[in-house]
Amino acid sequence: MYLFIKTICIILLCLSSSLKAQDNSEKTLDRYNKLLNYIPKSLEKDTIYNPEIRISEVAFNTIITTRLHYRLKHFAKFTPKEIAWMDEKVEKLAIALHAEGKYILMGQSGGYKGCSGENSMETIHLNTIKITYLNFCHGCTDGHYDEDFIEIFNTKMYQLLQIKRPDYTTRRYFGTFKGKGEHRSKIELTLTDERVFRLKIKKKNTIEYSEGIWENQNDTLILNSKRIGSTDTSLANADWIALDRVEFRLKYRLNRSKLVMLAPNKWKLKKVL
Template structure:
């Protein structure tokens, strides 16, 4: 009982601190506003209520549900209440998305400490996304693991973006090689999952760009759709547009080998 009271006092003080509007920087205010933002159409489920009275409160912000989720083991919640909490995280992610907010959460801290700026933006598939960072010590990083996993998984699904896996970072960067006609080819894979591809033919270049994703060691390239202005520009230039639809490469030891037939091979350059 004492432990529960201590945890509730800790949660209450944390929520009050996080809602303090007197932030010292613009980034801190932006961070505070976002983690305490209440989605417009978020409702409390009056039919499927949690069993534990600890959860019968307004868990209607990222801040509040993140904290309660982190203490779920300490609260010794039942299986049904754990499921209710998971559903609530999914619900908040969905309502934030419907309010036009594209958010992904990452964990920072540990031995290296936490950055001064705890909110950032990133681009994935040409979508601007807010990256919220949760600060941890070396001892408590496990608390937000469940929240981050569920929240990010739902947000990726809603944005129709393939979530990264443990292999994704291996693809970042520039790859170079030669076509079967011995022309120089270059492929740039950006962290925001866009790519650019050139075939240098001296007098001009064949070119394409679009979105990429990976399934384990397999890279998949899909060119973007050209609009009318693009078509006119290419018609007036010496460049030729190439279209990739599901072009696949296999990555092994920094080398990409095409799997679709032309046997293109590219090697990752070291900066």
């Protein structure tokens, strides 16, 4: 029975994950498949028999095999101990990939709209870190099979990368905010989807500037300037401002966003882009 379920899962996974050559270049297809089947060195000898775990002899040492066997919990009646064992295997896979410099996050798309190979793998940047984003394709009824696997893997990878995980409000921060009022109209704050901020304050005889990493905790924005050296090009024709956990409160209403600095200046910035 277990072998039958496993065979069915393999077929479903192959159908939902396969990349069509006509939708993508052979180079991208090759990179995608190699990454799915890559075995980190620390997991080359991953199988240790445990009589209390029915699938302990299965290797959870690649993205494709771990994803496949984790899906089995939706078809087989595993014990809480077995599920906890599989959860740990997913985390260990994230740890092993991170240790080798393979920074990966995962998501999924599909449903009735379908999906193409072009969106299966892309490079993104968060906090100036280069990350490979894998986007699994699913049909109309099988998307929930990967949700727990993706959640556990991404949570561990965000933790290892020391990146604040996005929440339901994060996208509302993307864009450019400008100061409100005559005296603050020269303030401009840009927040990118790569979690980088750039702050520019135009004054009569100079420009004050800062850039660094931003994160949010629900409706609170936190800015931390990067460390700069004497040769940093950010300082060209500008005076540097060092920001250390400067906080703003996001106020959002009817697609209109504004930021209010909590301290010390209490700037009010309105989203313009």
